[in-house]
Amino acid sequence: MNPELCVVGVDFGTLSGRAVVVRVRDGAELASAEHLYAHAVLDRELPDGTPLPADWALQVPADWVEVLRTAVPEALAAAGVRAEQVVGIGTDFTACTVLPVLADGTPLCELPAFAARPHAYPKLWKHHAAQGQADRINALAAERKEAWLERYGGKVSSEWEFAKALQVLEEDPEVYRRTERWLEAADWIVWRLCGRYVRNACTAGYKGQYQDGRYPSSEYLAALHPDFAGFVADKLEQPIAQLGDRAGGLTAEAASWTGLAEGIAVCVGNVDAHVTAPAAVAVEPGQMVAIMGTSTCHVMSSDRYGTVPGMCGIVDGGILPGLWGYEAGQSGVGDIFGWFVRTGFPAEYAAAAEAAGQDPHAHLTALAARQKVGEHGLVALDWHSGNRSVLVDHDLSGVIVGQTLATRPEDVYRALLEATAFGTRTIVEAFETAGVPVRELIIAGGLTRNALLMQIYADVTRRPLSLIGSTQGPALGAAMHAAVAAGAHPDIRTAARAMGKVERGVYLPDPHRAAAYDRLYAEYRTLHDYFGRGANDVMHRLRRIRTEAS
Ligand SMILES: Nc1ncnc2c1ncn2[C@@H]1O[C@H](COP(=O)(O)OP(=O)(O)O)[C@@H](O)[C@H]1O
Numbered sequence: 001m002n003p004e005l006c007v008v009g010v011d012f013g014t015l016s017g018r019a020v021v022v023r024v025r026d027g028a029e030l031a032s033a034e035h036l037y038a039h040a041v042l043d044r045e046l047p048d049g050t051p052l053p054a055d056w057a058l059q060v061p062a063d064w065v066e067v068l069r070t071a072v073p074e075a076l077a078a079a080g081v082r083a084e085q086v087v088g089i090g091t092d093f094t095a096c097t098v099l100p101v102l103a104d105g106t107p108l109c110e111l112p113a114f115a116a117r118p119h120a121y122p123k124l125w126k127h128h129a130a131q132g133q134a135d136r137i138n139a140l141a142a143e144r145k146e147a148w149l150e151r152y153g154g155k156v157s158s159e160w161e162f163a164k165a166l167q168v169l170e171e172d173p174e175v176y177r178r179t180e181r182w183l184e185a186a187d188w189i190v191w192r193l194c195g196r197y198v199r200n201a202c203t204a205g206y207k208g209q210y211q212d213g214r215y216p217s218s219e220y221l222a223a224l225h226p227d228f229a230g231f232v233a234d235k236l237e238q239p240i241a242q243l244g245d246r247a248g249g250l251t252a253e254a255a256s257w258t259g260l261a262e263g264i265a266v267c268v269g270n271v272d273a274h275v276t277a278p279a280a281v282a283v284e285p286g287q288m289v290a291i292m293g294t295s296t297c298h299v300m301s302s303d304r305y306g307t308v309p310g311m312c313g314i315v316d317g318g319i320l321p322g323l324w325g326y327e328a329g330q331s332g333v334g335d336i337f338g339w340f341v342r343t344g345f346p347a348e349y350a351a352a353a354e355a356a357g358q359d360p361h362a363h364l365t366a367l368a369a370r371q372k373v374g375e376h377g378l379v380a381l382d383w384h385s386g387n388r389s390v391l392v393d394h395d396l397s398g399v400i401v402g403q404t405l406a407t408r409p410e411d412v413y414r415a416l417l418e419a420t421a422f423g424t425r426t427i428v429e430a431f432e433t434a435g436v437p438v439r440e441l442i443i444a445g446g447l448t449r450n451a452l453l454m455q456i457y458a459d460v461t462r463r464p465l466s467l468i469g470s471t472q473g474p475a476l477g478a479a480m481h482a483a484v485a486a487g488a489h490p491d492i493r494t495a496a497r498a499m500g501k502v503e504r505g506v507y508l509p510d511p512h513r514a515a516a517y518d519r520l521y522a523e524y525r526t527l528h529d530y531f532g533r534g535a536n537d538v539m540h541r542l543r544r545i546r547t548e549a550s
C-alpha cells in the first residue's frame with residue numbers, strides 16, 4: 001500500500017464542522033480544522049427575526065456547505081497533503097437532523113417565499129417540539145401491534161423523521177406539500193458532494209423506522225393523519241446504500257470548494273455516534289461506545305437480539321455489517337453542564353476562575369473534585385433536555401433534590417455530573433437485563449477531557465473505562481469509512497484495526513466510592529420512576545401550564 005495515501009473525514013456536529021486529514025496506512029491524524037456555523041442553532045428566532053416557540057431547534061444548510069469550503073482546505077493545507085494523495089472523503093452528521101427539499105435538493109428555506117417559515121428549515125436532532133406527534137405515533141403503533149415498534153424499545157422518539165414530518169404536515173401544510181424529499185442532513189451533504197441522493201442504511205433504520213426492508217405501512221400512516229398516507233412513497237423512499245459504500249465521485253463543484261480532486265470516492269453518509277465505534281476499534285460484540293458531548297449516544301454491536309426497553313433502536317448492520325447495532329442515548333449531558341455554567345456561576349466564581357486561568361467548567365470541576373461522594377447531600381435527574389433512554393419522553397425536565405442555603409455551585413455541578421452517570425448506568429443495566437451483554441465501556445467525545453467526570457462514570461458503573469485515542473472520533477470514523485469506500489481497506493473491521501485508536505483501563509472503579517454511589521443511585525432510580533413513569537405527572541402538567549401562559 002502506498003504509505004502516503006490519505007482520506008478526509010468531516011464531522012458535522014451541533015455547533016461546528018470539523019475536517020481531519022487521516023493517513024490510510026495507520027490512521028495518523030495529520031491535521032484538522034474547525035468551522036463554527038455562522039447561525040449555530042436557531043432556537044429563539046429565524047435569521048430574519050421571526051420568533052420560534054419553545055423546544056424548537058433549527059439549522060441553516062448554507063452553514064454546513066461553508067464547512068466544506070473552509071475547514072477542508074484549511075485541514076489539507078495544515079497537513080501539507082497534496083490533493084492527489086487524497087483518495088476519498090467521508091462525512092458524519094448529527095441525527096436525526098432532517099430537512100425539506102425540492103427534487104433537486106434545494107432546501108425549502110432557501111426559497112425566498114419560505115425564508116420566514118420555520119417549518120422550511122432543517123430540524124436539528126434536539127428539536128423537541130414534536131413530542132405530541134411522537135406520542136400519537138407510539139400510541140397508534142402499540143394499539144395496532146405494529147411489528148417495528150419493538151425494534152425501538154417500545155417507543156420512537158420525537159427527535160425522529162416521522163414525528164418531525166408529521167409536525168410539519170399538521171402545523172404548516174403548505175410547506176409539507178412543497179416538500180418533494182424529506183431527508184437526513186447526513187444524506188443531503190453527500191448529495192452536495194457527489195451529486196447523487198443515496199439514503200444511508202444507518203439513519204434509515206434508526207431514525208426512519210426502516211426495518212426488514214420496509215417502512216411503516218401507508219394504512220398505519222393514514223390512521224395517523226389522512227394526508228400522511230403517502231409520506232413514505234412521495235417524500236421519503238430512496239435507494240438505500242450500506243455504510244462504507246461509495247455514493248459517487250466528487251463533483252467538479254465540490255472539488256472547487258474543498259481543494260480535493262474531482263472524482264475521488266465520496267462515502268455514503270453516516271451518523272456521528274455510530275461512525276465513532278470503529279474509530280474506537282469497537283468491532284466486537286458487546287463493546288459499548290458512549291460518545292459524550294452536548295448529548296451522549298451509546299452505540300454497541302451485538303450478536304444477540306434482545307428487545308431492550310427504551311433504547312433508541314436496533315438495526316441489522318446499523319453500525320457494523322453482520323451484527324445487530326444498538327443505540328441508546330441521553331439527550332442532554334454537556335448541554336446540562338453548559339446550562340449550569342451559564343446560569344449558576346456567580347461573579348465571585350468567575351473572578352476566581354479567571355485568576356486561576358481556568359474556564360468555568362474546569363473551575364467548578366476542580367472545586368467539586370475535593371468532595372467525598374455524597375458530601376453535597378444532593379441527587380439530580382439529568383432530564384433538562386428530556387429523556388431519550390430509557391423513558392423516551394422529551395417533556396420530562398430536570399430535578400435537583402436536597403438543596404439548602406449552604407448548597408454551593410460546585411455541589412450542584414457535581415450532582416449534575418453524577419446524574420448523567422446514573423443515566424448511563426440505567427441504560428447499561430437495561431441492556432444487561434434484556435440479555436444483551438455489555439462487555440466493555442469505551443468513552444469518546446469532548447467530555448473525555450474532564451477527568452473527574454470520567455472517574456465518576458467508572459465508579460458509578462463499576463466498570464473500567466477505555467478511552468478512544470482521538471479527540472476527533474467521529475471525523476476519524478468518517479475518514480475510515482472513506483478509506484473503505486475508496487477501496488484502500490477491504491472492509492471497516494480491517495480499517496478499524498489499522499486506523500482506530502483505543503486505550504484500555506484508563507479509569508478504574510474504586511470499590512469504596514462505588515459502594516457510596518450505589519446508595520445515591522438507588523435514590524436516583526426512585527426519583528426516576530416516580531417522575532418518569534407516571535406516579536407524579538407534575539412535569540407534564542408544568543409544561544402544559546407553560547404553553548398556556550406563553
Ligand atoms: N470541562 C468540561 N466539563 C464538562 N462539560 C464541559 C466541559 N467543557 C465543555 N463542556 C460542555 O460540553 C459540551 C461540548 O461538548 P463537545 O464534545 O465539545 O461538543 P459536541 O457535542 O458538539 O461535539 C458543551 O455542552 C459544554 O457545556
Ligand SMILES: O=C(CO)[C@@H](O)[C@@H](O)COP(=O)(O)O
Nearest residue numbers: 014094095125273293294295
Ligand atoms: O442522536 C445522535 C445520533 O443518533 C447525535 O447525533 C446527537 O445526539 C448529537 O450528538 P452531539 O451531542 O452533538 O455529539
